[in-house]
Amino acid sequence: MSVDNALDNIVDEKKYRRRDLRNSLASRIGVEDRLSNRPRDPPKKRLRFVNVPLDVSDFTLEDMVKEFANPIYCNFYDYKDSRSAVFEFEDPSVMERVVEKFNGTTLNDGTITVEIFEQERRPDRRRHNQRESRRGMARGNRGSHYKRQNRPPTEEQLNAELESYMKNS
Secondary structure (H helix, E strand, O other): OOHHHHHHHHHHHHOOOHHHHHHHHHHHOOOOOOHHHOOOOOOEEEEEEEEEOOOOOHHHHHHHHHOOOOOOEEEEEEOOOOEEEEEEOOOOHHHHHHHHHHOOOEEOOEEOEEEEEEEOOOOOOHHHHHHHHHHHHHOOOOOOOOOOOOOOOOHHHHHHHHHHHHHHO
8 A cells, every 4th residue: 555545544534634644743653654765864974173262263273174184064153252163074084183183272272172073964955945936936926035126216316305305495
């Protein structure tokens, strides 16, 4: 029996709405969900520099890391009291060497922490966004999510405004 037939039977028997079944209720009532069959990508291993003083530049951290290899991903985060940086490398063994060298290092009067962490991959949101955009077009909301650009007034409009102001004063 296919998943769709099983869901139809459950909907008829227990008065569930089909949308409820699509929104992960299927797994709770014993019906296998189509999306759960997809293989998940393994989590990404990345390198994180934490407690970096605010006066340390991005370039300083990049140069420290580039001693070992060029990162394929880097991002910097500024907080109230410190900064952090995240790097990803093609070769995971590079990360271990960077941790060994820089973990606990004093940098501009602050001790930085370097650690390896695994970041779960986000689910693919493209299908959801395509569905939403189709709904918007069907309702006649085509392009409604774009802001109109406020154009500066023309010379004629400014002159007319000045004239009316001068007449009323």
